Amino acid sequence: MTLPQTVSPTTTAPVLAVENLTTSFLVDGQWKSVVRDMSFSVKPAETVAIVGESGSGKSVTSLSIMRLLPPAMSRVTGRVLLDGRDLLALPENEMRKVRGADVAMIFQEPMTSLNPLFTIGDQISEALLCHTHMSVAEARLETIRLLDKVRIPSAASRFDDYPHQLSGGMRQRVMIAMALALKPKLLIADEPTTALDVTIQGQILDLIKLLQEEEGTSVLFITHDMGVVAEIADRTVVMYRGEQVEMGTTKDIFRHGQHPYTRALLGAVPVLGSLRAFERPVRFPFVDPVTGVAGETTEVGDTVQSHAVPVLQVKDLVKRFDIHTGLFGRLTGRVHAVENVSFDLMAGETLSLVGESGCGKSTTGRALLRLIEPDSGSVMVEGRDILSLPKHDMRILRKSVQMIFQDPFASLNPRMTVGAAIAEPYLEHKMGTAAQAKEVVADLLTKVGLTADMAKRYPHEFSGGQRQRICIARALALAPKVIVADESVSALDVSVKAQVVNLMLDLQQSLGLAFLFISHDMAVVERVSHRVAVMYLGEIVEIGPRASVFGNPAHPYTRKLMAAVPVPDPDRRRIRASVDNDELKSPIRSINHMMPPRTYTEVAQGHFVLNS
Template identity: 70%
Template sequence: MTPVLSVRNLTTSFLVDGAWKDVVRNISFDVMPGETLAIVGESGSGKSVTSLSAMGLLPKGQSRVEGEILLNGRDLLQLSEREMRGVRGNEMAMIFQEPMTSLNPIFTIGRQISEVLTRHRGMTAAEARAETIRTLEKVRIPNAASRFDEYPHQFSGGMRQRVMIAMALAARPKLLIADEPTTALDVTIQGQILDLIKQLQEEEGMSVLFITHDMGVVAEIADRTVVMFRGDQIETGPTTDIFRNGQEPYTRALLASVPALGSMQGQAQPLRFPRVDMTSGVTTPPVPMRDTVDHRKTPVLEVKNLVTRFPIRGGIFGRVTGNVHAVENVSFSLQQGETLSIVGESGCGKSTTGRSLMRLVEPQSGEVQLDGYDVLRLSGAGLRGLRRSVQMIFQDPFSSLNPRMTVGDAVAEPFLHHRLGTRAEARDKAASLLERVGLPASMMARYPHEFSGGQRQRIAIARALSLNPKVIVADESVSALDVSIKAQVCNLLMDLQEEFDLAFLFISHDMAVVERVSHRVAVMYLGEIVEIGPRAAVFEDPQHPYTKKLMAAVPVPDPARRGVKRGLSVDELKSPVRPADYTPPRRDYREVAPGHLVMVA
C-alpha cells in the first residue's frame, strides 16, 4: 500500500541572529490511507513546525526546509508557491489550534467555506452554497442553512472549531492535519470533536496527521504514534505498543505524567502526581497529602446565595434589555487547608464566581464572609485588607505579569504596596519565595519573557504568596501547561498548601486534575451549582446528568478505547442571557450522602 504522506529526513531550520538553527532534525514517517498518525511531544518538541513544514506555511527567507515531503508521490518541497496553493485545502488541509485567529472575522462562515469550493472545484456560487450547507450538516452544526450567513463571533469555541473542520473537509482532501485541535476546548467539546473526526474519517476514508501533547487523546484516536523531544524523533510505533512498552525514557515519562480519571478510588486525601524526570524517565511514586482540614473550625470563607449579573443595554437610550446571569444563587464554604474545586464548561460562571469573591467584579447580592468580615460591604482600606487575605493565580501568567518589570520586582510589589516592610525586606521575601517555588534567587533580575510558561506560572504563585494569604483562587492555573509541567505545578500547590495551611478555590475544566488535587468538588452549569460534595462522592457516584456528561467526555489514556464513540450531544451550551424582568426559579437540593448535595430537576 502506498502512503498518502511520506516524510523523509525532514530538517527544518530558522534564521536566528544571522545563523541557521535546526529546530527539527531528520524526521521520517509515513501516513497510510485511512490511518491516523499522532505526533506527540511537549511545547518546543518541533511537532507543529513539522506540520507547518509539510503545508509550506513557514515564513519564506526566515526558514529552510530540507529532505522530502511526498504527498501521493509528489515532492511538495519542489513545488512553486502557486502549485502549493492548489494543494492546500484541496489534496491536504489543516485544522489549527485556535479557530478564532484562523477565521476571518469580517466574512461570514458560509463565504469562507464556499471560497474553498469555488477556488478548487470551480463551482458556481449556488452550487458552493448548497455544498457548504451539506458540509456544515456533516460536522453536526445545528440549523446549518440559517447559520450560513453568520459571522465567527456568533459561534461558540466548539462550534467555531467545527466550522474550521468543515472548511478543511470542503474539498474532500486525502490528508487532514489537525494541530492541537482540541487543546483549548472544554472537555465535553473536546469529546465531541474527537468523535466527529473519527466518524468523518470513516465516512470519507481520509488519513489524519494528529498533533497533540495530550496522551489521553493519542490513546483514543491514533493507530500509530511518533514521539518527538527537542526537535528529534525518538520513538515510533503502533499506539498500543508505545503505551504498553515504550522504550524511550521520555516516552515513559510522558505517560507517567498523565492523570487518569478514576485513579483516586480508595484514596482518602488528595494525591500528588508522580515526580518524573523527563530525561531519565525515573518516576518517584506519588505521595498523598496529610489531612490538614479541621471541619470543626469555622470556615475561612463562606459564600451564601451569591448573585452576579451583567446588564445588556440596547436602544437609543441604552436601557437594560436583559442580563447575563453569570452566577445565580451560589453557596459554599471553604475550610483552612482545604481545596474546593469548581468545574464546568466555559461560560458556566466558575471564573466569575472567583472574581466576585475578590470584588474584581461586583456581585448584585449575597453574602461573602472571610474570617468573619462581610466582603461585599468593604470599601477603601477594608477592601485592600481583603486582597491581602485572598489572592488570585490567573490562567495566563504572561498577561498577568508586567513585561517591563523584573520578576524580583513583580514578586516584591504587593509586599511594598501594602507597606508590610522595607524595600530590602521585600527583596529578601521575593528571593525566599522564588526559591520556595523552585526558581533560583539569581533569576530575580530577569524579565517574564525570559522564562518558560511553567516557570512564569511559578512566578505568579510566588507573587500570590507574598502577602501570606489565607485563600488562593487558582483560575485555570494549569490549563495551558504541558502535561509534565502541569504535574509539577500541581505538586507545588499541594506542597505549599501543607506548608502554609492554605485554602484553595481551584477553578478548572480538567476533570482528571481536579480529581487528583481536591478535597471537595462543585459542578457548575449556567451559573448555578448543580452538584457539590466530597471528591470521592462526586467522582465515584455522580448524580446530576451534567456531572455524568462531564465525566463521560474525559479522554482515557488507554489504546483499547480507540474507536469508541461517546455519543455526546452536540448542542451548544445554553445561553445565560435572560430578559430584564426574569425571575430565576427557586432551586431545591437533596442530600444523597453526607455533604453530597444535588440540584433537584
C-alpha cells in the same frame, strides 16, 4: 458505539511520506535546527499522532509540511512526498493549489484563524470558489451541507453568522468544515482540542473519527495529550527536543514504550477514577524524562482544620449582566452568570469548581475578589463581608485572598523583571522595606522551585510552567489565606502541569493555604481536591467530598462531564463516546425572569445534589 475498522493494507502506498525532514531558523545570523531528521508516513484512512510537549518541534513539523514558515527566516530540507510528489520542490504557485485541495490544516485557536470581518459561510465558500468552478449559489449550498455535516445545528441560518457569534466548540467545527470543503487526502490537526472543554473536546474527536470513516481521509494529529492520542491514533510518533525518539502502533507505545521520555509522558497522564483508594489530594508521581523512572504516588498530609471557622464563606452570590440592544441601547435581557451560589472553604482545604465554559465558575472567582461587582449575596473573609467594604478596606482585605490566572504571560508586565513583579504587591501594601522585599522575593522564588538569581530576568525569558510558578510566588507575597486558582494549569503540558500542581499541594501543606481551584479538567480536579462543586448555568448542581462525587455522581450533568474525559487506553480507539452534541444551554433570561426556588438533597454525608 463501535466503528468498523478502516482497511489500510501494509502494501498500500502512503498518502504522506516524510523523509529526513530538518527545519532550521535563522537566529543571530546563524542557522539553528529545531527539527532534525524526522521520518514517518501516513497511509490512506490512517491517523498518525505526533506527540510531545511544547518546544518539542511537533507544530514546526506540520508547518514545514505545509510550507507555511517564513522563507526568509527558515530553511527546510529533506523530502515531503504527497502521493509521491515532493512538496518541498514545488514552486509556490503550485503549492497554493495543494493547500486546501490536497492537504488541509486545522489550527489550535480557531478565533485567530477565522477572519472576524467575514461571515463563516463566506469564509468556507471562499475555498470552494477559489479551487473549483462552482457558482456563488452552488458554493452556498455546499457550505450549508458542510456545516450540517460537522453537526452545526440550523446550518442554513448560521451561514451569515460571524465568528464571534459562535462558541469555541462551534468555531472549531467551522474550521473542520473549511478544511474538509475540498475533500483533501490529508488532514493535519494541530492541537485542535487543547483549548476546549472536555465535553466539546469529546464531540470534536467523535466528529473527526466519523468524518474519517465516511470520507477515508488520512489524519496527522498533533497533540501533547496522551489521552487524546489513545482515543484517535493508529500509530504514534514521539518527539523530544526536535527529534523523533520513538515510533510504533499506539497500542505498542502505550503498553511497551521503550524511550524514557515516552514513559515519562505516559506516567504523567492523570487517569479519571484511579484515585478512589485515596481520601486526600494526591501528588502526581514525578517521572524523570531522562530515565523514565516514576516516583511513588503519595497522598498529601491532612491540612484541613475542620473544627475551625471557614476562612471563606459564600452565601447566595448572584451576578447578572445586562444585555442592551437596538439603536438606543434598550435593556432586553440579562445573562444569569451566577445564581445563588453558596459554599464554605476551610483552612488547608481545596474546593474545586468545575464545569464547561459559560457555566459561571470564573465569574464566581472574580466576584469573590470584587474584580467584578456582584449584584447580591455575601462573601465573608476573616469575619467581614467583602461585598459591603469601602474600596480602601477592600484593598487591605485583598491581602487575604489572592488570585492566579490562566495565562501567566498576560498576568506579568513584560517591562518589569519578575523580581519587581513579585515585590510590587508587597511594597504597595507597605509590608516592608525595599531591602526586605528583595529577601522575600528570593525566598518565594526558592519556594516555587526557581532560583533567587532569576529575579533579574524578564517574563519572556521563562517557559510557560516557570511563568506560572512566578505568578504563584507573586500571589504568596502577601501571605494570603485563600488563593483562587482560575484554570491555572489548563494551558500547560502534562508534565509541567504535574510539577505546578505538586507545587501547589506542597505549598498548601506547608503554609495551610485554602484553594478555590477553578477548572474543567476532571482528571486533575480528582487529584487535587478535598471537595468538588459542579456548576451548570450559573448554579451549583452538585457539591460534596471528592471521593463521593467522583465515586457516585448523582446529577446528570456531572455524569456527562465524567463520561467525556479521554481515557488513555488504545483499546478504546474505535469507540465513539457518543457525547451529547448539545452545546451548553444559554443563561440569557428575560428582564422579569424570576429564578424558581432551589432545594438540595443530601445523597451521602456532605454530598448534596440540586433537585430538578
